[in-house]
Amino acid sequence: MAELLKGKEVVDALNERLKVEVELLKEKGISPTLGIIRVGKKSEDMSYEKGAIKRAETIGIDVKSFVLEENTSQEQLIQLIEDVNQEESIHGVLLFRPLPKQFDDNAVRKALLASKDIDGITDQSMAGVFSGTELGYPPCTPQACMEILDHYNIDAAGKKVVIIGRSLVVGKPAAMMILQKNGTPTICHTKTKDMPAICQDAEILIVAAGKAKAIGTEYLNKKQIVIDVGINMSEDGKLCGDVDFEEAEKIVKAITPVPGGVGTVTTSMLMKHVVEAAKKRVR
Amino acid sequence: MAELLKGKEVVDALNERLKVEVELLKEKGISPTLGIIRVGKKSEDMSYEKGAIKRAETIGIDVKSFVLEENTSQEQLIQLIEDVNQEESIHGVLLFRPLPKQFDDNAVRKALLASKDIDGITDQSMAGVFSGTELGYPPCTPQACMEILDHYNIDAAGKKVVIIGRSLVVGKPAAMMILQKNGTPTICHTKTKDMPAICQDAEILIVAAGKAKAIGTEYLNKKQIVIDVGINMSEDGKLCGDVDFEEAEKIVKAITPVPGGVGTVTTSMLMKHVVEAAKKRVR
Structure with a gap:
């Protein structure tokens, strides 16, 4: 069974760090x-x-x-x-x-x-993500994906990282962030041919397909780390991701659950950015 | 032998179009x-x-x-x-x-x-390339690569496109432009593992490695379109690309020469942008 990359652990660790930083800022x-x-x-x-x-x-x-x-x-x-x-x-x-x-x-x-712009919506924030410089702030969802990788000591450097989805809020910035980590990103989308084969070759798979349980067995391999960005309502009225979790759990090395994965960490990224912005006020 | 994707043909065709547009503008x-x-x-x-x-x-x-x-x-x-x-x-x-x-x-x-900003150096231009919207102008070199593909009717849609190089002036914008064309881009760089295998799997290979003749046989396949962005001085004092042209020419389907390839088209992109900027002044 796959290791569960739970968001809560990431959030708890981050909260502890942020609490300390907030205290220090308040002292100032x-x-x-x-x-x-x-x-x-x-x-x-x-x-x-x-x-x-x-x-x-x-x-x-x-x-x-x-x-x-x-x-x-x-x-x-x-x-x-x-x-x-x-x-x-x-x-x-x-x-x-x-x-x-x-x-x-x-x-x-x-x-x-x-x-x-702690939610990465301005042109400057986008230019910052694209150029890998500190202009504005990156969007919170792809940064939550990176935070999860960091927390669980998953190094993207040199790895094949396939990203499903090319949106401006997830897919594209995630690819740029993976480049910053020295990973080798491939961006797949609805017009991609042979998507299952491309994904099956990935060492890290970041899924923002926007479709409930769309990613099944044929996309997965046993050494894979899967980060599921999707939040959907399944036919039985339960929250589910873009990955078929029941299938994936039996195959891959590690996977984020939905709910309790990326989404949980996203709000914390907002808090992290507020603290970073406040730290820039210290003279 | 590979088909030669000569820059001059692209430039000639573009010049003709631009001349007409300039005439029309002057009439106004x-x-x-x-x-x-x-x-x-x-x-x-x-x-x-x-x-x-x-x-x-x-x-x-x-x-x-x-x-x-x-x-x-x-x-x-x-x-x-x-x-x-x-x-x-x-x-x-x-x-x-x-x-x-x-x-x-x-x-x-x-x-x-x-x-x-017809040379794509401002943050807004970068945000425009990243988001695929018309903010500013894209940098001329990757756009020259796209112009060559367009001129020779090479459709990137659905294709595996591997880009070697992750610079802000070539690699990253080229990947975004390939996404706009519905291609599936992979961005390789110095920290990428198994780069030859990844490249050999590409249907279109855009090379901005910055190293003379670095890309040889093991990166190439016979169905490949190769766009060589490199301009280097070889040991014998001649201009050469990042691809080992003598080897590649025997293997791939089509390739841009150096000199006479991408570099030739780049200056024309500047002219195209001036004309586009002038057209926006028409009321």
Whole structure:
């Protein structure tokens, strides 16, 4: 049976480190603070927000929430972002997207200061991920994948790493992060031919296919580390990943569970970025 | 023997298209103009500049060159860039880098407007390449590789494309461009294990290894398309690519020569971007 790469272990270890850092910052008069901007009351946003607030509390990070009505104008939202940019006591900002239809996503993203962009949504953050330099912050989901590899001492250097999915929030940045770790990334997607064979050849497989249990036996090998980014509702109403976990567990060397894997770690990446942003304020 | 993917054919076809577009723009009162900013008198910069001016003339693009002394201050250079940003008659800017040591490359890059960044050096251009959106312009070398594929009707969709090299000016953007073409990119580099086997499995091989004749028989297969980005001086004092051309020519399906391949097309990408930038001025 595969080793389970549980998110909780990663989060617990990270929380301990972050708590210490928050304490040190507070001694220096800096109270790390997360700003949350939410437009409307989408249930998934509110549930993520609730989780983030709870995680922040555990670590000692303050949260300031700004909630705008669903019918807020673009000008109002941009004004709020500019106010938050100016507000020295807020170190990082989580802005829930996709925004309602009346908003121009590009204009809104552009309003946010890269130095507060802890969720990696600005062009500067993207350029930072692409170039491997510290511009802004990387998106939290692919970074959670890397954090899991690090925690379980899985070295990607020199390894064949196949990534399924080419999105801007997971697949592409994950490939860039794997390059930073000296791994050899291959990015697969819906137009890839022979995908099972390509994946079966991978030493590390990062799956963000966006389809419940799509990745089965023919994609897997017994030496493989599988990181499952997917969160889906299966036919029987249970949460499941993009990997057929029951099958994979019998084959691969190690795998992240869903729930309890990558998703669990993602919120912690947000907290890590807030602390990093706050540390940059120390003179 | 391999088919030769000559750059000249690509350039000739492109020149014809660009000449027509330039004519149409001039009829609308817009004279596409390339601004060149050079600090000092490095011989390779001057030789590239000379080639660019000649290529521009052929197409009907105007060139305005700005040459600063080697010991120019950062303030002076940034002031010049800001002036050129403001200058409506200049549509795109080529800034020679690396700059002399006294300059902060990040600050200089940041000064240039993305809308005039025809050589893909700004963060916005990088974010554009990474996200596959039209922010700024992609770097010319990897785009020249794509132009060659397009010209010779080589469809990357669904194909295994292996890229050797992970630089910000070639390897990484080439991978993103291959994704845009629905290819499946793998990025290899100095820390990659089993590189010959990985390359031998490629249907398209893009080589930016930076080492003369480094890629020989064991990397190649007979169905392969090889795009050689390298430009090196071989031991006998002749220009050569990163691929061992004499060996490769006997094995692969098609290959770009060096000289006369990718390098030849690169300058044309600069011209294409100037014309694109000028077209955005049409109201």
